[in-house]
Structure formats: C-alpha cells, structure tokens
Amino acid sequence: MSIRECALKSAAFSRLKDVYDNREQEIKKARAAGTKVIAELGCDVPDELLLAGGLMPVRVYADPDKELVQTNKYLEFSFDPIVRAQFEKIVDGTYKELVDALVVSNSTDVIIRIYLYLREMHRVEPEKPIPEVEFIDWLFTRNLLYQQRNEFLIGLFQETVERWAGRKISDEEIREAARVCNADKAALRKIGELRHGSEVHINGSEALVIIGSAFFMDRKEHTKLVEEVAKEAASWPVINAPRVFFTGSNQESTDLYDKIEASGVVIVGDDHDWGDRFYDRDFNLEYTTRRAIVDCYMLREFSSKKAYTSQRVEALNREVAATAADGVIFYMNEYEEAASWDYPPQKKSLESQGKKTLCLAKMKWPMSKNDDFGDKLSAFADTMKGGA
C-alpha cells in the first residue's frame, strides 16, 4: 500500500504531493517574487518568527542520489547518514543558490556539530558557497533556568530575523504568524484523526505527504489544502489493516512507509520530525511572544534526541495509546544512536501492555542500501494479524 488512487484523485492532495515531490518549485517562485527564503536544519526553528518577518521557511532535506564528495571530506564517518546527505547540499552550493540564509537548531547533537563545522568553514574557507548560518542554541531540559535562557536566545534570533527582514518585527506580527501556524496545525490534527481514529482513512505514506509539504510551500495555502483533504478523506475507503506506530529516524520520503505498509499494516502515527511531531503543540496566544515560542518548541512531545529514556518510554506509551496502535516498529538509521538507548526499556514497557514490536536498527540510508528486510516486515505483519 502506498499512495492510493482515492488520494491521487483529490485535487488538493495532488497539489500537496506536487509540492512534496518538487520541493524547490515554490521556493523558486517565492524568490522570484522577492520573498527571502530561509532554510532550516533541525526541527526547532520557530517558523512563527520567520513568517512574521515576511520570510519563507523551508526544511533542508537530503538527496539520496547525490554523491557525498564534500561530506566525505569534512565529516567524520559517525554522522548519521541523512545529516551527511543534507550537509552535502549545504556545502556544495545547492542551498547557496536556493536560499538567503540557513538556520540551524540544536535539535540533535549531530546538528550542533554541523553548525560548528559550517562556522569554521566560513572562517577558514570563505570561498565555499555556503549560505549565512545562524544557530539557535535551545536547551531542552525542562526547568525554569533553561526556559528563561531560551527566551533570551529567541530574542537574539529575533534580532537576526529582523536584520534579514530589513525591519523590526512587532509582537502583533508574530501573533498573526502564530495564528497561521496554529491554523495549519489544527488542520493537520484533523488529518491525524482520520489517520488514527476508530476508522483509518489515511495511511502513513499519505500522511507524510500531507505533513511534509508544509515545509516547502506557503503556509496559508498549505492549511487550505489540508482542510480540503481532511473533508475529502473522511469518505476515502477505510483501511482495515493492523495498526502500527512508527518510531525512529526521520522519514523525508515515503519510501520506507510504502514498504512497511505493503507488508499489510498501516502506520497510524509516528514520532519523528517529518511526521506527527510537527503539529504537536500550538503557539499559546495568551503568552508573551517569546514565552509562547519557547513554550511551543521546548515543550513539544519528547524527541528521541533530547530526552531521558524514562521520558521517551512514557512518550511512546502515550503516543501508542493515542493512536490505538497494536504494534510498534522501531527504525533507527546507522549512526543515529540515541534512540538505541531508549529501545530496550521501551520494548519492555510496550510488550507488558501486549503490544507487538519490531526493531530495525543500524539501518543504512537510503533504505535501498539495506539487504532486503521485507521478510522481517512480513513476519511482523503476520504476527500483527494474529499469525505465528
């Protein structure tokens, strides 16, 4: 099961899929119209601030077919493979051509290193075609001291955004941008309901397209299209398949979900940054703007990179319960190690609740580089269906 006919027949979904498949077309249009485009590496760059400044945020993504000429020169082997491929596009000039600046958020330790390396490249090899780089040094441990420091850091980031925008940004502009983002998240939650409600109308691959297209297009248009898809999808055929929750590495394409769902299960939820986690928490319009931004990004559901194991066990339990999943697939790319420390306690907790689990660790990226693991998926699907 990949993207179904019913979805492809939807004009709204097709438009989202077109953006998802052709990620640079909207960027080029925006720049041609005079809009500055800001690339984001890491999932914790506050879109609200960029949008308030009239800038277009876009996610950095990896090209699985690109040879890693620059990456192999600059990065150690222990960087996770998706980040390696993203780095290639940042230093080979791809993003210099495409965007006006790059913001790195310290969503994982790996990305912090990328920022340090890019900063050093600017210093020692200024001729390299690398965009201007800004860093947001979030602290994710939940206490007041770090919350207050985050507010200070967001203030610094706002100053940078204002420089890019060429003007001061008012609180009301930030709130207006936040309303746009909140509306988009609300629309995506309707998709979530259709994905993991009592009836499953949207599969995992379709959800990835609907969510991921937000990273490459005008947010208001995205919201409008998602609302339309939500209306239409309510009448799409119900998917009667074992319900699986996916936890692990970011999925920038639908390839893996296609393969998993082809085994006869449906992915009703996920916890990575190209999936449900994107719309986890709103900007609270009752707070001051900086407090609201910090609240929104610091207090989202725990990511595998920036949380203790106990927090991740509880988070996964919550998510599996919320999506009524009967099983969980753990999928961890090679050199993306943090989640591996969470896995044994998570598995133990899930299995104590009668949930089935499948772990695919040390996976190569892109997926095609792995020996075929279709047999494992099929066996897992069989157990989910009540087989041996």
Add this chain to the structure above:
Amino acid sequence: MAEEAKRPESQSGAVKRLKATATASAYQKEWFQKTKERVEAGEPFGYLNADVPMEVLRAMDIPFVVNQWWAAICGAKRMTKKYFGLLRDAGYRDDLCSYCATAFAESLDPDDRKLDEEGKPMGPWGGLPDPTIAITRLTCDCQGKIFEQFAKNHGSALYTMENTVARKVPLKWFDKVIWNDWEEFYDKDRIDEAVEELQQMIRFLEQETGKMFDMNSLEKVMNLINEQELYYNKTRDLIASCHPVPVTVVDTINAVMQAQWQRGTEWGRDHAKSLYEEVKALADAGVAAVPNEKYRLMWLGRGIWHDFSFYQSFEEKYGAVFMWSMYLAMGADAYIRYHVEEDPLRALAARYIGMEDFLHMPPWNSQWYLQQIEQNDIDGVVYMIPGNCMQAVEGSYFIKKAIEDAGVPVLIFEADPVDPRKWSAENMRGFVNEFIETKVIPNKENKK
C-alpha cells in the same frame, strides 16, 4: 650524554618510569577503598561525568568517582568484553558509547561486588559502590539516557546540566591571558547561565546529602587547583624544552589523569609538584626516555587504556617518541582561573563551560594543537577518533588541515579507548610504522 632510566614494566606491557605514576595509581586504589568504606558507613557518594564541575563536590567533601576514569580502570582490568556482553544480553547494543556506557554496563553485572572462588574481587577493585547521586552534562544526545539508566540501576538520584555553545570564537584562548581575563573569552550570558546552573546544582547536593555548601571551601579548592595546574604547566613547558624528552605519554598520562580527578586537594597539588620535580630531576640529569630520540610524536584523542604499550612500540625501531597528549597539556593550559577570590562560582563557571570548547570545537582545538606542535617541536601527529562517540567528533578535518598546512604530517585512525574487541595491535602498529616511514621521516628530512 643522555642515559636511559630504569624502566619497570607494568601489567599492560607498557614500561613506566616515574614514581609519580606509581604513586598516583597506588593513591587512587587506596583512596577508592577508603571511599568505599565511607560509603558503607553511610556517607553520600557521587558518580560524575568528567565534564561536571566536580569542584563543588570537593568543596562539600562529597567523595566522587569520575566516569571516564572508572571506564579506564575497567578497560585496564580487561572487563569491557564481559560488560558489553551483559549489555547485549539485556537487549542493548554492545557497540555504542563504550567510554560512557562502561559503568552502566557494569551496573548490570550481578557479580560486581562478589569474590571469586579464590577470594578475589570479581569487579574492578571490588566493584563500584552504589552512588547516592549521579551527575552528568548533556554534551551529547546519549549522555542523559545512559546516566539515567545507570542511576536507576544503582538507586542514585540523577542530576543533569546543560551544555551551551559558544558564540565568541577567540582564536588564541591558550594565551596565558585567559587565566586572568577569562571574562573576555566567553559570552557573558553563557557564564551568567553557568553560575546559575552551579547554584542549582549546589541546592540539589545540599538537599540530597544534607551537607551545606561553603563558598570559602570552594575558594580554597579553586586555589589549590590553580597551584596544581600551574605545576602541570611547568611540567609541560619543561618537557617541551627537552631534546630528548625525559618522559613520554606513558609516564605522564596516568600520572596526570589520576591526579586530575583529585584536583582541589592538597594531595593533588603536592602530587603535581612531585611530578614536576621528578621530571625536572630527570631533565637536569640529562636522562632520556628514548636515548635515540629522533621523532617527536603528538597523540591526539583519548588514551588507549587497554594497550598502553602501543605508545612505546616505535621507540626502539625509529626513535619515535610519543611525548605529547592532551592529558598533561589540558592541565597546563585549560584549568587555571585567577581572581577566584572575587567570585569563586564565576571562576568555576568560566572553567567548566570551556571544556567542550577546548576539546571539541574548532578553531579552539585546532589552534591550540598548532601552538602545542610548535612549542613541543612535534614531527608527526597520530590522531585517534573513536568510532562510536559523537561527543568526540571535533572537526578532524579542520584539525588535520591546520596541522598539515603548518607542515606537520597527520595520521588519523579509528579505535576505541576502552574496548579491546575493536583493537588490532598488529594493524594499529602497522599503520603507525607506515606513517613514520612514509610521512614523518621524509618530512623531517626535507626540512633539513
């Protein structure tokens, strides 16, 4: 005429010459046993990652063990294979974070504090007592997870501290001015935040242990540390100026690393003084660690704890001597902070927030290495990168480039400091042999 000193051979096959090394090892063992007795008597006990500001615990007289030192002990006792087997049996991967996860793996060992049939302890030095508190800094994505599970297994209270990234990037932090003008080298808000973090940590420790923090004690600890590290500075400068060197990294790494974990004590200060005096006596007597010293090598990275003899494998054949490691040089350059009396907590903050910067952030690390290469007349650099540690990823390209641009060859290889399963002594020696023959020797010849 240089003469060769008497060289006692250690268990690991490495030949160590210094009394200070043996003294430090003996003291650590004795100290550990006394600590166990204190813990058994009900005193609080801390388990800390190496980058935690342990000075606070020292000032509060809370005994503690440092994670990396303990991993080195476990590695030297050849426990790693067993421990990583236990990890595997418990469903964990056995190829991750070996340096930081060794103690967690040990916590899975039901025999850790038992005696074997001959009455000998089965765990290293009789095993690790249950810490009351476990503290780490979140300097990588895995650190908090490992420490949390370690703490759970031991029934310890967990405390974590964040890590901030420097915006200021001064190129020559190692100039001695940092000892005095450290406020200039860091972003002010980073130091402010670190001071508040220290105050929170103090409150946590007071609550968990019932002991009250005393600022005067911290000031005394900080001053003792300044004295201790100043001896390392003198020792490093002395070794750098000697041709041939009187000691090698085999002598200095253990002597310094073990005493570093006792920093802030009079013993630590006195030991550093004795190390300096011993090295100076050797230098004054014209003693050569390697009488036929021809090539001076720098070791970048963590120590190969399970095969210290590796460092001495190139002395006889090539006259190639590993005479520099970060262990002594960090002590020499990175720890001292004067003006302690003005604000001891702020001085401490200005020490601990920089450790990540010094070691793992270009250009702080690469520029320091360059300066050290020049000071120590280094002919070649051997750079070990751990294969399973993101924390130790530190810009090897920039380091290598900076050093090679300065005309010094660099060999980079992957190895694990505590896990001998991934270490092929023959292959590793082969890499370095080839490096010396094809890079170091010709490069030095060309310079002539």
